[in-house]
Amino acid sequence: MSANLSSEIQIRARSDDDSAEADPVAASAAQLGMLLLKDLNHHDHLGQTLLKKNLIQPESLRQALRVQLSTHNKRLGEILVEMGAITKEAIQRALMEDANLMRVQLDDFDIDLQVLGLVPVSIANDLHLIPLMYFKDALVFAVSEIPDEQSRALLRFTVDHRLIFVLAKREEIDQAIRHWYPNFSEDMELENLEQTTADLEDEQRIWSNADQLAKKAPLVRLVDSIIRDAIHQHASDIHLRPSEKLVDLLFRIDGTLINIRQFKIGLLPAMVSRIKILSRLNIAEHRIPQDGRIKIKEADNNIDLRISIIPMQFGESVVIRVLNKNEGLRSIDQIGFDPLDRELFHDLIKRSYGIILVTGPTGSGKSTTLYAALQEVSRENLNVITVEDPIEYELANTRQIQLEQHINFGFPQALRHILRHDPDIIMIGEMRDLETCKIAIESALTGHLVLSTLHTNDAPSALIRLMEIGIAPYMIQSAVIGVLAQRLVRCNCGECLTEEPVTEMVRKNLQLLPEEKFYRGTGCKHCHFTGFAGRKAIYELMVVNDALRNLIQIGTPTETLRAMAVQNGMTTMPTHAIQLARQKKISIAEVYRSCL
Numbered sequence: 220m221s222a223n224l225s226s227e228i229q230i231r232a233r234s235d236d237d238s239a240e241a242d243p244v245a246a247s248a249a250q251l252g253m254l255l256l257k258d259l260n261h262h263d264h265l266g267q268t269l270l271k272k273n274l275i276q277p278e279s280l281r282q283a284l285r286v287q288l289s290t291h292n293k294r295l296g297e298i299l300v301e302m303g304a305i306t307k308e309a310i311q312r313a314l315m316e317d318a319n320l321m322r323v324q325l326d327d328f329d330i331d332l333q334v335l336g337l338v339p340v341s342i343a344n345d346l347h348l349i350p351l352m353y354f355k356d357a358l359v360f361a362v363s364e365i366p367d368e369q370s371r372a373l374l375r376f377t378v379d380h381r382l383i384f385v386l387a388k389r390e391e392i393d394q395a396i397r398h399w400y401p402n403f404s405e406d407m408e409l410e411n412l413e414q415t416t417a418d419l420e421d422e423q424r425i426w427s428n429a430d431q432l433a434k435k436a437p438l439v440r441l442v443d444s445i446i447r448d449a450i451h452q453h454a455s456d457i458h459l460r461p462s463e464k465l466v467d468l469l470f471r472i473d474g475t476l477i478n479i480r481q482f483k484i485g486l487l488p489a490m491v492s493r494i495k496i497l498s499r500l501n502i503a504e505h506r507i508p509q510d511g512r513i514k515i516k517e518a519d520n521n522i523d524l525r526i527s528i529i530p531m532q533f534g535e536s537v538v539i540r541v542l543n544k545n546e547g548l549r550s551i552d553q554i555g556f557d558p559l560d561r562e563l564f565h566d567l568i569k570r571s572y573g574i575i576l577v578t579g580p581t582g583s584g585k586s587t588t589l590y591a592a593l594q595e596v597s598r599e600n601l602n603v604i605t606v607e608d609p610i611e612y613e614l615a616n617t618r619q620i621q622l623e624q625h626i627n628f629g630f631p632q633a634l635r636h637i638l639r640h641d642p643d644i645i646m647i648g649e650m651r652d653l654e655t656c657k658i659a660i661e662s663a664l665t666g667h668l669v670l671s672t673l674h675t676n677d678a679p680s681a682l683i684r685l686m687e688i689g690i691a692p693y694m695i696q697s698a699v700i701g702v703l704a705q706r707l708v709r710c711n712c713g714e715c716l717t718e719e720p721v722t723e724m725v726r727k728n729l730q731l732l733p734e735e736k737f738y739r740g741t742g743c744k745h746c747h748f749t750g751f752a753g754r755k756a757i758y759e760l761m762v763v764n765d766a767l768r769n770l771i772q773i774g775t776p777t778e779t780l781r782a783m784a785v786q787n788g789m790t791t792m793p794t795h796a797i798q799l800a801r802q803k804k805i806s807i808a809e810v811y812r813s814c815l
Contacts, residue, residue: 230384265295269305274311285754311382312365325349325391326744330399334358337378340400346370349377349395350500357381363389382714397448434496434680436488446524448479449541450517456541461487461534465772474582474709475749494537498526506530512609520544523611529797544612544792551591560790565702567669567762573700574663576650578675584707584756585609585672589646591672593617596644605646606633622648630655638662647671653689663698677792678704678761679780682771696768704792705758706813708805709751712740721807728815729797729807739806755804757796757813761789 237599266284269275283298290298299305335352337358343349348362358380365384366374374382389393449457454470461467466482482490494501498511511526525540554565567575574594578583590612597603597616605614608622608630618640620633630647633656637645638658650656650671663669675681681702686693719739726733740750761767761784770780785791793814799805 222634236441252583268313269310274309274313275304278756300578308371311384314678321363322386322388323351325387325395328352330395333425335399337380338374339377340396340577342377343396344375346374347389347392348384349392349399351385353380354383355380357383359383359385360386361385361392361395363387363392392449397444397451402751434493435489436474438489438493440578442490442497446515446539447517449539450520450522450543453543454541457537457539459487459490461531463533463534466490466534471749472747473749473754474707475751476745477747477749489539490653491528491535494526494539495528498524500526500528505535512696521613525609541791548594548612549587549591550749551595552587554591555756556758556760557790557795560758562761563594563760564592564701567701568596568668570668570700572663572666572668572696574659574669574671575700576671576673576681576702578678578681578702578704579671579706580635580674580676582707583705585649585705588703588705588756589670589672590614593644593646596668599684602641603644603646604637604640604642605648606630606637607646607648631658634658634662638667642667644668644670649673656685656688656690660698664694669698675704677777678705678759678789679784682763682780683775683777686771686773692771692773698773699763701763702761703758704761705756706804707754708757708796708799708809708813709749710804711738711754711806712746712750712752713754714745715750716803717741717743717744719806725807725811729793729810731807735801737800737807738803739808750806755799757792757799759784759789759792759795762787 256565266275266280270277270280279299279302283295283302283304286298286302287293287295294655296307299310300307328351330349330351334352338348346362346366348360348366351359351361353359360374360379360382362384363386371382445457446546449470450772452470453471454472455474456471458469458471458476459466460469461484464484466484466487468479468482469476470479471477492502494500495509495511498513500509500511508527508529510528513524515522515524515528522545523542523544525542527538527540529536543620550562551564567573577588578587593603593614597614603614603617605617605619606622607619608624610619610621613619620637622629622633629669630649630652634647634655635658645650645659645662645667647659647669648656648671650659650673659669659671673681673684675684679702681704682695682699685699686692716738719737721731721737725731740746740752742750746752765784765785766787767780770783781791793810796805796810797807798813800807800810
């Protein structure tokens, strides 16, 4: 009987294989089918469940079973309700509680848009539920907890169907609401807009109508949903990439660009215009790049969006950097230092003067490390002043200065003024010119602790870079007390870990033993099929001691400085990365990509 009933349940699950044994998605669908079989009309052990929960008396159950034997056409639950022994709602609640281990994974189901039309998005958001499908004369809802009687009455009145509930995680339900309801409510409207733009014959008419389209509700909701989805998926960047006929929407998650969806090229002008309106850019200018900024509040998080728009071959390309000012901050303990290096770094930032440099390419986590250091030192009674362009995160007990290049207020101008503001610690967003470097060196030599960044490949190269900028070696010897070089590497997804094939050339270049085994993620739904989940810093921390200072001279090769730093106890970045690979945290391919 169960097999026949299961075949009646039409569940559209994303699946490449019809075998439930071979496909975990199909197994999840079968699990939902088994849960539905425990509904009021098809529960074979209803009596035992109600007795166990003390909802009916044994005599009531015996009487109902005798009636059932004589009628043959009625279910036990119906008989108990007619007898007045229990209500339908109490039976359904008991069955839900009895089935608390039966759950569904919403990302496995392709929800029918027709059922969404029965429940307004406001009710779905308020009650944290989403309709999944029809089952006979009932509507199946995914809920994180059983709705109360008032909520169930509202649902019955709204959908005019019998209700069946299945369990899902609260965050999965909220994500499904954000994903499916925009599709339901906007697909037809966006299709009409796409058709409108397709009817325009020349580019000039398309751009002239973009401003009007950008203010229409579907475009407003579309851009808003793109931004909010990126925030909820912890994306660091949003890309709108135009091609000849389509616009690709991509999110950068854990350092990897992931394709989200596509739009017809006719929607691009209106989408770009909407983003320009939000960031107060010139919507009439399409020939030159423009940069802007948007501040929004999502839940309790303050989100800063940095907009970059550049004209390309098929239209304007948009990249939006997403800065979550609450989630981005880390403590020193969360950076990922080894115990010895954490102790050394703590010692450096506790000193009263000198320069500490954090180096690495763009997007290597330099600012995160600097902010972690500032949070540590700001706990003491010190005057901490930062000079930034832009201010990425707002810190308590810290005076932060935003540069304004358009009025000639840059790093040198700001530094001259803050030295008269009695600082103990100065953070400089970036040292990239001779004047800024000189003021920073002089600040360190006059009793200030200075933290800043440079763009170099490793720690020893930072000393060479300062000499190339024009700083005298004797000033570097006296001022620089430590250099931290770092990269961000992508961590293996623990859900799809498998042994990694490593070529002989890679083993030779990284000096790996032939018998060593390493692992990588193959890609699954938990990691968006990338094989990666999260990122981690690899680093090398060079403390400048007397032996290193004696080597800081014009003409000294980087290799000589590195050899002395290693002799003094520095663990090089490749060595640190290989240690993580041996712990299965990252792949050897990621080590090779980031270090060589």
